[in-house]
Amino acid sequence: MSTQISAEYVKELRSKTGAGMMDCKKALQASAGNMELAIETLRRKGLALADKKSGRITTEGVVESYIHAGSKIGVLIELNCETDFVARRLEFHRLAKDIAMQIAACPLVKYVSVDSIEEKIVVNETRIESEKEDLTNKPKDIRNKIVKGRVDKYLKEISLMNQQFIKKPEILIEELIKQHIALLGENIRVKRFEKFVLGDS
Template sequence: MIFEITSTLVKELREKTGAGMMSCKKALQETDGNFEEAIKTLRQKGLASADKKSSRKAIEGIINSYIHTGRKIGVLLELNCETDFVARREEFKELANNLAMQIAASPQVIYISFEEIPKEIFELEKEIELNKEDLKSKPSDIKEKITLGRVEKTLKALSLLNQQFIRNPNITVDELIKEQIALFGENIKIKRFIRYTLGDE
């Protein structure tokens, strides 16, 4: 018996996942109409293509504000996606709020990604590490390797995408974004953010 894929079911899956109508229909056909399995199928396919989508233009989206309990820390965040359809979804708004909470909870974070960190900061950290006492007696190649490892660790602490996600420490913020790209079927990018702390200059 072939399960009949109704337009209502396809529409419901699209609303749940944000994936295209044809992708939803195909996923339901592949899973004999099993709604939960169809979501998993779309998610797996999306994860596999998330990196491809990351080069696509994302100029829609929202600006989200978050004020932390006690009203002494506030965050403004611009989160971009490809279409207004995704920008209006509650799940997208929830993602923006979770990211703003992450920024509020991570006072050391200054940059969105590791790649954004200026070269001069990298060079400064490298010089600091190279001159540490515990490295002075090491061979130059070992010294270089240890230094680069330490610098990378230090600088990743400044990058939002490299942080463990506060609501699920098993994944990084970067992995969270990729999961959402898979869910929505669109590129998602953190465009910019600013953190306000009461009393800061």
């Protein structure tokens, strides 16, 4: 026998996740009314849907700006989606603003994702790590593993998608975007960004 769920409870879950009413009701029934479990279920389902949409072409979107307090750091970002309808949605504009703010707050971030980092950066960083003195006397296989681990860590540090969202540190920017893909029903991607720091060359 399925658990009886009130309409108010379904609406509360919908407001928290952006999922459809029936999906919210089913998730609450499946979790016997446990809100946190229901949210987790919808997130898993939403992220799966987001992965399916990730290959779709994005030709619409917005160019958003963020100027940090004191006007010494500014960011311009191009966030793309599939249709002009979604590009006009308040949630989409908030996402663009949040990501621009994230970039301003992360001094090391230079690339959208690890995949977008040029090979010469990876090669150079691997060379630097390989020449560090603390690895000199280690066996080659151990040394290679340590170097790879350090390089992977560095690449994630300079990649936007691998940053913890400043407003909700338990999720990464990549997951934040996937949640909005699930919410808005379209593929969304950060095409490019530029950060301006006063006095920087």
